Amino acid sequence: MYWQFSLGDGTVNIQGNEVQVLISREVYNVLPDEVVEEQYRSLMTQLHGEASSAVPLQLPARLVSDSEIIVFLLYGRRIVSTAQASLATTFPRAHVYINNVVTLASHHRMGFASEVLRSLQVAALDRWAETYEQFRFELSNSPKKDNAGFYARMGFRPRTKESGDETVVWVLDV
Numbered sequence: 001m002y003w004q005f006s007l008g009d010g011t012v013n014i015q016g017n018e019v020q021v022l023i024s025r026e027v028y029n030v031l032p033d034e035v036v037e038e039q040y041r042s043l044m045t046q047l048h049g050e051a052s053s054a055v056p057l058q059l060p061a062r063l064v065s066d067s068e069i070i071v072f073l074l075y076g077r078r079i080v081s082t083a084q085a086s087l088a089t090t091f092p093r094a095h096v097y098i099n100n101v102v103t104l105a106s107h108h109r110m111g112f113a114s115e116v117l118r119s120l121q122v123a124a125l126d127r128w129a130e131t132y133e134q135f136r137f138e139l140s141n142s143p144k145k146d147n148a149g150f151y152a153r154m155g156f157r158p159r160t161k162e163s164g165d166e167t168v169v170w171v172l173d174v
Contacts, residue, residue, distance in 0.1 A: 019112075020074045021119045024063045027072045027079070033060070039079040040072075047102040069127065070100075071120045073112050080104045081112040083120045085137075087128055094135035096124050101139070117154055125174065137172040 020030065027036050037059055044052050062068045066087075073081040081103040088095045098120060103113045121137060128135065139156065141147055148170075156170035 018076055019115075021115060022072045022074065023119070023123050024068075024070055027063075027074075030074060031077065031079075035077075036072075036079070040082065043079065043082055043102045043104065044100065046105065047100060069120060069123050071116050071123060073103075073116050073119075075107065075112070078104075080107040081116045083113075083116045085120050085124045087124075087132075087135075089132070094128070094132040096128065096135055096137050098137055098139040113150065114154065121172075121174075129174075135174065137174060138169055140169045 022030060031039075037057060040059060041053065041057060044057070059070075062084075063070060067089075068087075069085045071083050072079050083101040084099050086097045086099065088097060098117070101113060101117060103110075103116070124137070137156070138159070139151065141151065151170045154172075156172045159169045159171050
């Protein structure tokens with residue numbers, strides 16, 4: 001398998017064996033704990049800003065939680081993209097909240113975020129669909145990030161067509 005993308009000055013191919021998608025604790029089979037923490041922290045800082053560096057990651061505990069899934073995409077030995085799903089068992093339908101979707105700025109437009117989001121959805125369905133026969137994926141993003149088109153291409157739609165709030169909640173029924 002090859003990943004193919006354009007950088008404006010030509011097309012680049014990445015061999016599939018250079019890219020790994022790992023679900024939750026699988027990442028520790030490839031990278032040492034401290035490297036996972038450092039690289040994940042770097043992605044969270046890119047997404048949430050420097051203030052997030054004061055917040056404990058609690059990554060090992062989250063990676064074994066029954067209600068959390070984190071997908072890591074490695075390019076070589078570097079985590080370049082990640083996303084998290086959190087199960088909320090609200091009545092009458094369970095919701096899977098997708099959050100912390102981020103790709104290293106140097107690796108944007110390579111298809112990595114799409115792969116992470118697809119892999120996260122598959123992992124969530126594998127883990128929770130049998131127990132919760134009906135649930136919904138939801139995520140929110142700020143229009144300032146200018147990524148609404150990405151979520152729409154991934155099959156999500158705005159929960160409401162008009163929102164006075166600057167954060168839009170996107171949903172995908174499964």
